[in-house]
Amino acid sequence: MNVRAEGSCWHCGEALPPGDAVRAVVGGVSHPVCCPGCRAAAEWIDALGLADYYRLRSEAAMRAPDPARVADDAAAWARPEAARQALRELDGGRCEVLVAVDGLRCAACSWLIERAVGALPGVTSVEVNAAARRARITGDRDTLALPAIVDTLGRAGYRALPLDAQVLDDARRREARVAMKRLAVAGFGAMQAMMYAAALYFGAVERMDAVTRDLFRWLGLLVATPVVFYSARPFFAGARRSLAARRLGMDVPVALAVALIYAASAVAAIRGGADVYFDSVSMFVFLLLAGRYLEMRARHRTGELADALARSSPAFADRIAGDGSLVRVAAFELRPGDRVHVAEGATVPADGVVAGGECTVDEALVSGEPVAIRKREGDVLLAGSIVVDGPVRLEARRTGAETMLSAIVTLAARAAASKPQLAQEGERAAARFVARVLALAAITALGWSLVDPARAFAAVLAVLVVACPCAFALAVPAAVTRALGVLARRRxxxxxxxxxxxxxxxxxxxxxxxxxxTESRITLDDVHSRAGVDRAAALALAAALARASSHPLARAVAAGAGRGPVPAAEVRVDAGAGISGVVGGRRLRLGHAAYAISGELDRAQAGTIDTALDGALVLADDDGVVATFRAAEEVxxxxxxxxxxxxxxxxxxxxxxxxxxxxxxxxxxxxxxxxxxxxxxxxxxxxxxxxxxxxxxxxxxxxxxxxxxxxxxxxxxxxxxxxxxxxxxxxxxxxxxDSRLDGLVEARAVAQHTLAILAQNRRWALGWNFAAVPLAALGFVPPWAAAAGMSASSLAVVLNALRIGRANGGRAATGQLAAGRGPPGLAAKASPA
Amino acid sequence: MNAIVALIPVSIALLIAGAIAFFWAVDHGQFDDMETPGLLPLEDDGAGPAAHNAPPRCAGRE
Known part of the structure; x- marks a missing residue:
């Protein structure tokens, strides 16, 4: 699968920098790559004999991290304290570790990771969960080495982060497995029950003898029993919960329907009563479980809060020891008052203040501030923000669970837990419905016990079956499941x-x-250049210098200039001020106004500079300002x-x-x-x-x-x-x-259509009730008609739900989206796994 | 009729065997990853990391 456009990196698919490209030799063929990191990753993958990855993948890889950083990261995991936190001992001399893997994008990544890590000494099994971006690695306690795992993954271009051993009890995996078993039992049971029911239906026509009929009824009971007692257990549990909370939720009519139909059929099978409905009840449970299974899959595709926190803050910090040397410690070991060294490009490990040096910090993800901010001694740094240029010394003030980042996570968890449960329309309707059916059944029982007590039980049963909680209970899940499917297909x-x-x-x-x-990426808004210098030339000159820096503004300038590089000599980066160098024989400086014009780092002069240049990036030579650049956000x-x-x-x-x-x-x-x-x-x-x-x-x-x-x-x-x-x-x-806001408009259109269909379904179930229940209460409905009516109304509800996403409303929104879609490569890159 | 008496127990036995096999498969992680195994037949030789010293072969740029 070729996921790579011309002029882009062979490994990660990003645009190649101008000039002589770095090249990686994979499978004997030389390919252009964007950076030494990607070259190292591509050649490492080739050296492992896993170059097939490039053929199998459907998404480009993440830009590979710097090899030096990888080695550093890996070495840190050799610390016994860190390993103890991440490894869990199993019996039989084995242990396991759960690793969050950044950059895991498609199935080929899982393949690559399983092969590369699986070949390490001591590793017995590697399970990659692409949706959760986690790998569970099991191995021998004595030979499994955490640093080797982190190193292998890092060199292959992923960022590996062993998670706290506490999250090893993977609740999601358990949930997924149990859900799959329940679904399978319900599916098997429903198929078998239908076969036996078919025999019964033909038997009713062909005058089957009573012994054979009873045999098939008993068989139906046999296959429906595990469906009701095993597969349908979540519905009973849910119903019990909502009854305990004194509410009549959606699970109550479901549980009621399953229990009543099963009980009535079982009584009929054992005592030789009117009719059995084992096929209906099994099918009903299967359909509902299928809907729940899809919901669960969607939920599992997004990350968990615990992983999110682990990914946003670094696992390690460089603590400055008393003698000034750096000791790499796990971030959870930091204490307030510790002095920490934060390198360029690193993430701040704890809240604190700058205690030495200056830096530019990107807080976009933490505070929403799009422009990197200059921090000087005494300024506050927040955990989770990224130091764009450094290094800087940090004095930790709040660490671990007390940082702003952790506080935000806690706040989010609390807000989610206390989200007011607005009574959903479906639940309210369910409550009314259950109350009504029970009242009708009670009235029927009362009426018949006065008239003819012997027929009371049969009549009550007929009312409950004909009232058809099935169609009603299916109405909401069928519509919602369909809506989820339609939306998922539109990403x-x-x-x-x-x-x-x-x-x-x-x-x-x-x-x-x-x-x-707005785009967090900064684009050049307006460029003003000195008379006689055109915009493109000014940009090209500035870009020649800007390439030397990783500052966001410098990157914006470099990107704005595009191809056609101008060589620069004697380039020097003055951290926090700007870049100077010789371009085309002229000494140029690019940076904030004071630096560019004076060529000095002395900030005392800043006050004398024209305030119009404040906040702008200035390109100057010895004669004065050549051009100014201002950055702006792009919608x-x-x-x-x-x-x-x-x-x-x-x-x-x-x-x-x-x-x-x-x-x-x-x-x-x-x-x-x-x-x-x-x-x-x-x-x-x-x-x-x-x-x-x-x-x-x-x-x-x-x-x-x-x-x-x-x-x-x-x-x-x-x-x-x-x-x-x-x-x-x-x-x-x-x-x-797809990260496009118009998806929201589309989702709203589908949601509104779903509610319209829901209302139709509900009206249908209601109409059926009004027509059939009085007849059943009076004893006029024969069993075969009740069963046929029940199946027909359920089918009508499901078929109606399938119309969601086909009506005009939904289609118009799709067309609009398709027309406005960006380059397919971009859309694909934004997708998880 | 005799055929039914014989075949029904057989079908139920098969059903139970199938369910047990499925439970075993789920519990042993056979369904945890539904995507990666789809790539296995696309591998050149299925040798994986064992092919460390294999002669370089084309990575296939189609």
Whole structure:
């Protein structure tokens, strides 16, 4: 599968840097790659004999990490303290470890990981879960080496992170296995029961003798019993729970239907009564379980909060010892007051203050601030933010579970737990329905016991069967399951099925700005150049210097210049100030105004510089300013149309951002959004949401950052952008895999259509009840008619649900999306696994 | 009729055997990963990491 476009890296698919490309030799053929990291990864994969990976994969790999960093990371896991935290001892001299693997994108990755790690000494089994991006490695206690595993994965281009041994009890795996068994038992049982039922139906026509009839009834009882007592157990448990909470939820009519039909049929089989319905009850359980199984699969595709936290904060920190040397320790070993060395490009391990040096910090994911911020001595650094240029010395103030990052995770977990359970329309209807059926059955029993007590039992049974809780109980799951399937095919992942209804009824949309409305990537907004220098030439000169730095602004300049590199000599990077070098015989400086114009690092001069140049990136030579560059955020593709469509559909759209007011106001104005709030902390975002909700609003929240997680978890519908942080994805009810906001508009259209179908289904079940129940109560409905009616009404409900996603509403939205879709490569890259 | 009396127990025995086999497979992780095994037939020789010293072969750029 060729996932690589011309001019892009053979390994990761990113654009090749201009100039002489690095080349990797794989399978004897030389391929261009973007960086030494990718070359090392490609050649390592080849050396392991696993070059097949490139043929098997359907997604490009993640850009490989720097080999030096990998070796460093791996060595840290040799510390006994770290290994003790991650390894779990099993009996028989074995142990296991669970590793979170970043960059696991498609099945070929799982294949590669299984092969590469499986070949290590001491490893007995490797299980990769592509959806959860986890690998479970089991091996011999004495020979299994954690550093070797991290090193092998790192060199193959993945970021490996052994997780705390506490998460080894994989609740999800257990849940998935049990669900699969229940489904299989229900499926087998339903098929067999139907076969025996078919024999009974033919027998009724052909005058089957009583002995044979009873044999087939007993067989039906035999196969339906495990279906009811094993497969249907979750429904009984759910019904018990909602009854304990004094509510009549969706599980109550299901449990009631299963129990009653099974009991009535069993009585009929044993005592030789009217008729048996073992086929119906098994099929009913199977269909409901199938719906639940699909829901569970969708839920398991998104990460767990525990993994998200582990991925957002580093596992290790470099503690500065008393003699000034660096000791690598696990992040959980840090204590307040410790001094920590944070290298360039590393993630800050604990909350603290800068205690030496200066740095630029990217806090986009933590606070929503899109532009990297300059931090000086005494400024606060937050765990989880990335040091763009460094190194810097940090004095830890809050560590472990006390950091802002952990607090946000806790807040998100709490918001999700206390999410007000708005009584779902389905549940309310279920409650009314159950109450009605029970009342009818009671009246029938009372009436017949006065008239003819001998016929009371049969009549009550007929009422309960004809009232057909099946069609009713199937109405909601059939429609919701279909809606989930339709949305998943359009790359909108619904994690929480309750979101469908809330989505259709929402009155407000709260949008995050950075990463949701705007691209976190910075693009060059306006370039002003000195007379006689054209824009392209100025950009090319600046890019020649900018390539030397990894600062986000410098990267934006380098990207803006495109190909056709101008060579630069004597390039020097002055951390925190700028870059200087000789280009085309001229000495140029690129950086903030004071540095570029004066060529000195002395900040005292900064006050004398024209304030118009504040915040701009300046390119200057010895004669003065050559050009200035300003960075701006770009509105993401599809956002404009999506916001317009949302406003048209009558919801109130607002922005809640952690970013500065001026930037938020600019974007809001550009998109025509009147309500916006800026500089909000995660707590403040949640508080705003709660005040909105107190006013009766039902709120959709859309976000991508760590700071949005509480908002997403607490909203009626939390929508996470697929390319956002793991934490946001783990907190949302819906994930837009393609990271396009117009997916939300589409999801809303499907949700509304689903509710319309639901209402139809419910009316149908109700109409059937009104027509048939009085007849059954009076004893006029023969058993075969009751059974046929029950099957027909269930079938009608399921077939009607299949119309979801076919009507005009859904199709129009698809067309719009397909027309506006970006390059397929980009869309594919954003998808998980 | 006699055929039915003989065949029904056989079908139920097969059913139970099938269910037991399925439970065993689920418990032994056969269904935990539904994607990777699909790639196995696409491998060139299925040798995997054992092919450390194999002569370089084309990685297939189609």
């Amino acid at each position: 909108i992942l619904v994690v929480n099925p309750d979101a469908i209804e809330a989505l259709a009824h929402a009155t407000h949309v709260v949008l995050d700005k950075t990463g949701t409305l 993401r593709p599809g956002v404009r149309e999506a916001v317009a469509a949302l406003v048209r559909s009558g919801v109130v759209v607002s922005i809640a951002s952690g970013d500065a007011l001026s930037r938020v106001a600019k974007i809001a104005h550009e998109l025509g959004i009147e309500r916006f709030a800026a500089a909000l902390t995660p707590q403040a975002k949640l508080a705003r949401l709660e005040s909105l909700r107190a006013g009766g609003a039902r709120v959709i929240a859309v976000g991508d950052g760590i700071n949005d997680a509480p908002l997403l978890a607490g909203a009626d519908v939390g929508v996470a952008i697929g390319s956002g942080t793991d934490l946001a994805r783990a907190s949302g009810d819906i994930v837009l895999v």
